[in-house]
Amino acid sequence: MTLHINHVTKRFGSFTAVDDLSLTINDKQIFGFLGANGAGKTTTFRMILGLIDQSEGQIDWNNQTIDYSITDKIGYLPEERGLYPKMKVKEQMIYLGRLRGMNKQAIIKELDYWLDRFKIPDYKEKKVEELSKGNQQKIQFISAVINQPKLLILDEPFSGLDPVNVELLKEAVIELKEKGTTIVFSSHQMSTVEELCESLCIMVKGKPVVQGSLKDIKRQFGKKNLLIHAEMDLEFLKEMSGVVKYAQTAEGCRLQINNEETSQQILTEIVQREGFIKRFDLLEPSLNDIFIEKVGESYE
Numbered sequence: 633m634t635l636h637i638n639h640v641t642k643r644f645g646s647f648t649a650v651d652d653l654s655l656t657i658n659d660k661q662i663f664g665f666l667g668a669n670g671a672g673k674t675t676t677f678r679m680i681l682g683l684i685d686q687s688e689g690q691i692d693w694n695n696q697t698i699d700y701s702i703t704d705k706i707g708y709l710p711e712e713r714g715l716y717p718k719m720k721v722k723e724q725m726i727y728l729g730r731l732r733g734m735n736k737q738a739i740i741k742e743l744d745y746w747l748d749r750f751k752i753p754d755y756k757e758k759k760v761e762e763l764s765k766g767n768q769q770k771i772q773f774i775s776a777v778i779n780q781p782k783l784l785i786l787d788e789p790f791s792g793l794d795p796v797n798v799e800l801l802k803e804a805v806i807e808l809k810e811k812g813t814t815i816v817f818s819s820h821q822m823s824t825v826e827e828l829c830e831s832l833c834i835m836v837k838g839k840p841v842v843q844g845s846l847k848d849i850k851r852q853f854g855k856k857n858l859l860i861h862a863e864m865d866l867e868f869l870k871e872m873s874g875v876v877k878y879a880q881t882a883e884g885c886r887l888q889i890n891n892e893e894t895s896q897q898i899l900t901e902i903v904q905r906e907g908f909i910k911r912f913d914l915l916e917p918s919l920n921d922i923f924i925e926k927v928g929e930s931y932e
Protein backbone atom coordinates (compact mmCIF):
# COMPACT_ATOMS: atom_id res chain seq x y z
CA MET A 633 0.00 0.00 0.00
CA THR A 634 2.42 2.65 -1.20
CA LEU A 635 1.51 6.34 -1.29
CA HIS A 636 2.68 7.98 -4.53
CA ILE A 637 2.81 11.73 -4.97
CA ASN A 638 3.72 12.38 -8.56
CA HIS A 639 4.71 15.87 -9.82
CA VAL A 640 2.07 17.56 -7.69
CA THR A 641 1.60 21.32 -7.81
CA LYS A 642 -0.98 23.40 -5.97
CA ARG A 643 -1.66 27.00 -6.91
CA PHE A 644 -3.93 29.40 -5.07
CA GLY A 645 -4.51 32.06 -7.73
CA SER A 646 -1.06 33.15 -8.86
CA PHE A 647 0.63 31.82 -5.69
CA THR A 648 2.24 28.37 -5.83
CA ALA A 649 1.94 26.67 -2.42
CA VAL A 650 3.30 23.27 -3.54
CA ASP A 651 5.65 23.14 -6.49
CA ASP A 652 6.21 19.91 -8.43
CA LEU A 653 6.40 17.61 -5.42
CA SER A 654 7.18 13.94 -6.02
CA LEU A 655 7.41 11.48 -3.13
CA THR A 656 6.99 7.79 -2.54
CA ILE A 657 6.00 6.77 0.96
CA ASN A 658 6.38 3.08 1.52
CA ASP A 659 4.07 0.76 3.34
CA LYS A 660 4.23 0.49 7.14
CA GLN A 661 6.69 3.26 7.78
CA ILE A 662 6.76 6.56 9.61
CA PHE A 663 7.47 9.44 7.25
CA GLY A 664 8.35 12.93 8.48
CA PHE A 665 7.19 15.98 6.60
CA LEU A 666 9.21 19.03 7.57
CA GLY A 667 9.52 22.62 6.53
CA ALA A 668 9.32 26.17 7.77
CA ASN A 669 5.95 27.81 8.39
CA GLY A 670 4.08 28.13 5.13
CA ALA A 671 6.26 25.57 3.29
CA GLY A 672 3.23 23.67 2.01
CA LYS A 673 2.88 20.74 4.41
CA THR A 674 -0.78 21.14 5.36
CA THR A 675 -1.67 21.87 1.74
CA THR A 676 0.01 18.59 0.73
CA PHE A 677 -1.89 16.68 3.42
CA ARG A 678 -5.17 18.15 2.23
CA MET A 679 -4.39 17.07 -1.32
CA ILE A 680 -3.42 13.55 -0.21
CA LEU A 681 -6.77 13.29 1.57
CA GLY A 682 -8.69 14.66 -1.39
CA LEU A 683 -9.94 17.63 0.66
CA ILE A 684 -8.59 20.00 -1.98
CA ASP A 685 -7.66 19.27 -5.58
CA GLN A 686 -4.14 19.60 -6.87
CA SER A 687 -3.60 21.96 -9.81
CA GLU A 688 -1.30 19.44 -11.48
CA GLY A 689 0.02 15.94 -10.88
CA GLN A 690 -1.32 12.81 -9.35
CA ILE A 691 -1.65 11.27 -5.90
CA ASP A 692 -2.58 7.66 -5.29
CA TRP A 693 -2.49 5.20 -2.46
CA ASN A 694 -2.57 1.50 -3.10
CA ASN A 695 -3.04 2.48 -6.78
CA GLN A 696 -6.24 4.41 -6.14
CA THR A 697 -7.20 8.00 -5.52
CA ILE A 698 -8.16 8.69 -1.91
CA ASP A 699 -11.84 9.54 -1.78
CA TYR A 700 -14.89 8.87 0.39
CA SER A 701 -15.00 5.20 -0.61
CA ILE A 702 -11.92 4.45 1.53
CA THR A 703 -12.34 6.82 4.49
CA ASP A 704 -12.65 3.77 6.74
CA LYS A 705 -8.95 3.06 6.06
CA ILE A 706 -7.67 6.58 6.61
CA GLY A 707 -7.03 8.59 9.77
CA TYR A 708 -6.37 12.34 9.90
CA LEU A 709 -5.37 14.65 12.70
CA PRO A 710 -5.90 18.12 11.22
CA GLU A 711 -3.78 21.09 12.21
CA GLU A 712 -6.90 23.07 13.08
CA ARG A 713 -8.25 20.76 15.77
CA GLY A 714 -11.98 20.27 15.50
CA LEU A 715 -13.86 18.60 18.33
CA TYR A 716 -17.32 19.56 19.49
CA PRO A 717 -16.72 21.30 22.85
CA LYS A 718 -20.17 20.64 24.30
CA MET A 719 -20.24 16.95 23.39
CA LYS A 720 -19.08 14.21 25.76
CA VAL A 721 -15.97 12.31 24.67
CA LYS A 722 -17.91 9.06 24.26
CA GLU A 723 -20.74 10.62 22.22
CA GLN A 724 -18.22 12.40 20.05
CA MET A 725 -16.29 9.23 19.35
CA ILE A 726 -19.44 7.29 18.53
CA TYR A 727 -20.45 10.01 16.09
CA LEU A 728 -17.03 10.13 14.39
CA GLY A 729 -16.64 6.34 14.38
CA ARG A 730 -20.12 5.86 12.85
CA LEU A 731 -19.15 8.28 10.05
CA ARG A 732 -16.33 5.87 9.26
CA GLY A 733 -18.67 2.91 9.11
CA MET A 734 -17.90 1.39 12.53
CA ASN A 735 -20.45 -0.19 14.84
CA LYS A 736 -20.97 1.22 18.34
CA GLN A 737 -19.48 -1.77 20.14
CA ALA A 738 -16.24 -1.61 18.17
CA ILE A 739 -16.00 2.16 18.76
CA ILE A 740 -16.35 1.78 22.54
CA LYS A 741 -13.80 -1.04 22.58
CA GLU A 742 -11.24 1.10 20.76
CA LEU A 743 -12.07 4.18 22.84
CA ASP A 744 -11.58 2.29 26.13
CA TYR A 745 -8.29 0.92 24.88
CA TRP A 746 -6.93 4.36 23.94
CA LEU A 747 -8.25 6.18 27.02
CA ASP A 748 -6.44 3.58 29.14
CA ARG A 749 -3.27 3.93 27.07
CA PHE A 750 -3.33 7.67 27.47
CA LYS A 751 -4.04 7.33 31.19
CA ILE A 752 -7.36 9.20 31.03
CA PRO A 753 -9.96 6.41 31.49
CA ASP A 754 -12.28 8.70 33.48
CA TYR A 755 -12.71 11.16 30.64
CA LYS A 756 -15.19 9.10 28.65
CA GLU A 757 -18.23 10.88 30.10
CA LYS A 758 -16.65 14.35 30.20
CA LYS A 759 -17.45 17.17 27.84
CA VAL A 760 -14.50 18.14 25.62
CA GLU A 761 -14.57 21.73 26.92
CA GLU A 762 -13.85 20.42 30.44
CA LEU A 763 -10.53 18.90 29.29
CA SER A 764 -7.13 20.59 29.24
CA LYS A 765 -5.64 21.45 25.85
CA GLY A 766 -3.23 18.50 25.99
CA ASN A 767 -6.00 16.06 26.89
CA GLN A 768 -8.21 17.45 24.13
CA GLN A 769 -5.35 16.74 21.78
CA LYS A 770 -5.20 13.14 22.97
CA ILE A 771 -8.93 12.81 22.31
CA GLN A 772 -8.42 14.29 18.85
CA PHE A 773 -5.67 11.74 18.24
CA ILE A 774 -7.99 8.93 19.36
CA SER A 775 -10.59 10.20 16.89
CA ALA A 776 -7.98 9.87 14.12
CA VAL A 777 -7.09 6.27 14.99
CA ILE A 778 -10.42 4.92 16.26
CA ASN A 779 -11.00 3.10 12.96
CA GLN A 780 -7.56 1.39 12.98
CA PRO A 781 -6.49 3.23 9.83
CA LYS A 782 -4.01 1.82 7.35
CA LEU A 783 -2.86 5.32 6.42
CA LEU A 784 -2.59 7.93 9.16
CA ILE A 785 -1.86 11.59 8.48
CA LEU A 786 -0.92 13.67 11.52
CA ASP A 787 -0.50 17.43 11.16
CA GLU A 788 1.77 18.58 14.00
CA PRO A 789 0.54 15.97 16.48
CA PHE A 790 3.07 16.89 19.17
CA SER A 791 2.53 20.64 19.29
CA GLY A 792 1.34 21.91 22.66
CA LEU A 793 1.97 18.64 24.52
CA ASP A 794 4.13 18.38 27.62
CA PRO A 795 7.13 15.97 27.52
CA VAL A 796 5.23 13.14 29.25
CA ASN A 797 2.38 13.35 26.76
CA VAL A 798 4.82 13.62 23.85
CA GLU A 799 6.28 10.28 25.02
CA LEU A 800 2.81 8.69 25.27
CA LEU A 801 1.95 9.83 21.77
CA LYS A 802 5.30 8.69 20.36
CA GLU A 803 4.77 5.23 21.82
CA ALA A 804 1.28 5.15 20.30
CA VAL A 805 2.63 6.11 16.88
CA ILE A 806 5.31 3.39 17.05
CA GLU A 807 2.73 0.82 18.11
CA LEU A 808 0.46 1.73 15.19
CA LYS A 809 3.36 1.40 12.78
CA GLU A 810 4.24 -2.01 14.20
CA LYS A 811 0.64 -3.09 13.68
CA GLY A 812 0.96 -2.12 10.00
CA THR A 813 -0.17 1.51 9.68
CA THR A 814 1.70 3.89 7.36
CA ILE A 815 2.11 7.20 9.17
CA VAL A 816 2.91 10.58 7.65
CA PHE A 817 3.36 13.43 10.06
CA SER A 818 4.54 17.01 10.12
CA SER A 819 6.43 18.47 13.02
CA HIS A 820 8.73 21.29 13.98
CA GLN A 821 10.30 19.12 16.70
CA MET A 822 13.43 17.80 15.02
CA SER A 823 14.43 15.44 17.81
CA THR A 824 11.03 13.72 17.66
CA VAL A 825 11.24 13.33 13.89
CA GLU A 826 14.75 11.94 14.30
CA GLU A 827 13.54 9.38 16.80
CA LEU A 828 10.50 8.22 14.86
CA CYS A 829 11.09 8.51 11.14
CA GLU A 830 12.88 6.19 8.77
CA SER A 831 12.38 8.64 5.91
CA LEU A 832 11.55 12.28 5.56
CA CYS A 833 11.25 15.27 3.32
CA ILE A 834 12.16 18.90 4.05
CA MET A 835 10.09 21.43 2.11
CA VAL A 836 11.12 24.97 1.32
CA LYS A 837 8.57 27.26 -0.36
CA GLY A 838 6.57 24.33 -1.70
CA LYS A 839 9.58 22.43 -3.03
CA PRO A 840 11.33 19.45 -1.48
CA VAL A 841 14.98 20.38 -0.81
CA VAL A 842 15.95 17.20 1.02
CA GLN A 843 14.31 13.81 0.86
CA GLY A 844 15.16 10.18 1.48
CA SER A 845 16.06 7.96 4.39
CA LEU A 846 17.31 9.69 7.53
CA LYS A 847 20.52 7.65 7.35
CA ASP A 848 21.27 8.69 3.75
CA ILE A 849 20.34 12.32 4.42
CA LYS A 850 22.83 12.46 7.30
CA ARG A 851 25.53 10.73 5.28
CA GLN A 852 25.05 13.02 2.29
CA PHE A 853 25.14 16.12 4.48
CA GLY A 854 28.81 15.23 5.10
CA LYS A 855 29.47 17.60 7.96
CA LYS A 856 29.90 16.18 11.42
CA ASN A 857 29.68 17.50 14.94
CA LEU A 858 32.49 17.31 17.43
CA LEU A 859 32.09 17.69 21.18
CA ILE A 860 35.29 18.39 23.07
CA HIS A 861 35.80 18.83 26.77
CA ALA A 862 39.41 19.68 27.47
CA GLU A 863 41.30 21.48 30.18
CA MET A 864 42.62 24.20 27.93
CA ASP A 865 41.44 27.21 25.99
CA LEU A 866 39.99 25.93 22.71
CA GLU A 867 39.29 29.34 21.14
CA PHE A 868 42.06 28.70 18.59
CA LEU A 869 39.74 26.13 16.92
CA LYS A 870 37.53 28.98 15.66
CA GLU A 871 40.21 29.88 13.13
CA MET A 872 41.12 26.35 12.09
CA SER A 873 40.34 25.35 8.51
CA GLY A 874 37.50 22.81 8.28
CA VAL A 875 35.71 24.21 11.35
CA VAL A 876 32.33 25.55 10.22
CA LYS A 877 30.78 26.45 13.57
CA TYR A 878 32.11 26.87 17.08
CA ALA A 879 30.09 27.16 20.28
CA GLN A 880 30.86 26.87 23.98
CA THR A 881 28.12 24.92 25.77
CA ALA A 882 27.64 23.50 29.25
CA GLU A 883 28.86 20.11 27.97
CA GLY A 884 32.00 21.52 26.39
CA CYS A 885 33.05 22.96 23.08
CA ARG A 886 30.65 21.99 20.27
CA LEU A 887 31.96 22.22 16.72
CA GLN A 888 30.56 21.62 13.29
CA ILE A 889 33.33 20.37 11.04
CA ASN A 890 33.59 19.67 7.33
CA ASN A 891 34.69 16.06 7.55
CA GLU A 892 36.30 13.39 9.71
CA GLU A 893 39.85 14.37 8.71
CA THR A 894 39.32 17.73 10.42
CA SER A 895 38.63 15.89 13.69
CA GLN A 896 42.02 14.11 13.35
CA GLN A 897 43.76 17.44 12.77
CA ILE A 898 42.03 18.95 15.80
CA LEU A 899 43.04 16.01 17.97
CA THR A 900 46.67 16.25 16.84
CA GLU A 901 46.68 20.00 17.48
CA ILE A 902 45.30 19.63 21.02
CA VAL A 903 47.83 16.88 21.83
CA GLN A 904 50.66 19.03 20.45
CA ARG A 905 49.51 21.89 22.69
CA GLU A 906 49.55 19.44 25.60
CA GLY A 907 45.86 19.90 26.40
CA PHE A 908 44.24 17.38 28.75
CA ILE A 909 41.24 15.86 26.94
CA LYS A 910 38.30 14.67 29.05
CA ARG A 911 35.90 14.12 26.20
CA PHE A 912 36.28 13.94 22.42
CA ASP A 913 33.13 12.73 20.62
CA LEU A 914 32.64 12.70 16.88
CA LEU A 915 28.89 12.84 16.31
CA GLU A 916 26.52 12.50 13.37
CA PRO A 917 24.96 15.79 12.26
CA SER A 918 21.59 16.30 13.88
CA LEU A 919 18.45 16.79 11.85
CA ASN A 920 18.29 20.22 13.43
CA ASP A 921 21.69 21.10 11.85
CA ILE A 922 20.47 19.89 8.46
CA PHE A 923 17.14 21.70 8.74
CA ILE A 924 18.77 24.98 9.75
CA GLU A 925 21.23 24.84 6.89
CA LYS A 926 18.74 23.81 4.21
CA VAL A 927 15.83 25.95 5.31
CA GLY A 928 18.09 28.81 6.45
CA GLU A 929 19.53 29.13 2.95
CA SER A 930 16.06 29.97 1.66
CA TYR A 931 15.79 32.96 4.00
CA GLU A 932 19.00 34.47 2.63
Ligand SMILES: Nc1ncnc2c1ncn2[C@@H]1O[C@H](COP(=O)(O)OP(=O)(O)OP(=O)(O)O)[C@@H](O)[C@H]1O
Pocket residue numbers: 644647649667668669670671672673674675676711
Ligand atom coordinates in the same frame (compact mmCIF):
# COMPACT_ATOMS: atom_id res chain seq x y z
N1 LIG B 1 -6.83 28.25 0.81
C1 LIG B 1 -5.73 28.98 0.61
N2 LIG B 1 -5.76 30.10 -0.14
C2 LIG B 1 -4.64 30.83 -0.36
N3 LIG B 1 -3.42 30.52 0.12
C3 LIG B 1 -3.32 29.41 0.88
C4 LIG B 1 -4.47 28.59 1.17
N4 LIG B 1 -4.04 27.53 1.93
C5 LIG B 1 -2.73 27.73 2.13
N5 LIG B 1 -2.29 28.83 1.50
C6 LIG B 1 -0.91 29.33 1.48
O1 LIG B 1 -0.07 28.29 1.03
C7 LIG B 1 1.17 28.31 1.74
C8 LIG B 1 1.40 26.96 2.38
O2 LIG B 1 0.52 26.81 3.48
P1 LIG B 1 0.48 25.50 4.38
O3 LIG B 1 -0.59 25.69 5.38
O4 LIG B 1 0.43 24.31 3.51
O5 LIG B 1 1.92 25.57 5.08
P2 LIG B 1 2.53 24.66 6.23
O6 LIG B 1 3.83 24.14 5.73
O7 LIG B 1 1.55 23.67 6.70
O8 LIG B 1 2.82 25.75 7.36
P3 LIG B 1 2.80 25.67 8.98
O9 LIG B 1 4.06 24.97 9.40
O10 LIG B 1 2.84 27.12 9.37
O11 LIG B 1 1.55 24.97 9.40
C9 LIG B 1 1.07 29.46 2.74
O12 LIG B 1 1.73 30.60 2.19
C10 LIG B 1 -0.42 29.71 2.86
O13 LIG B 1 -0.69 31.05 3.16
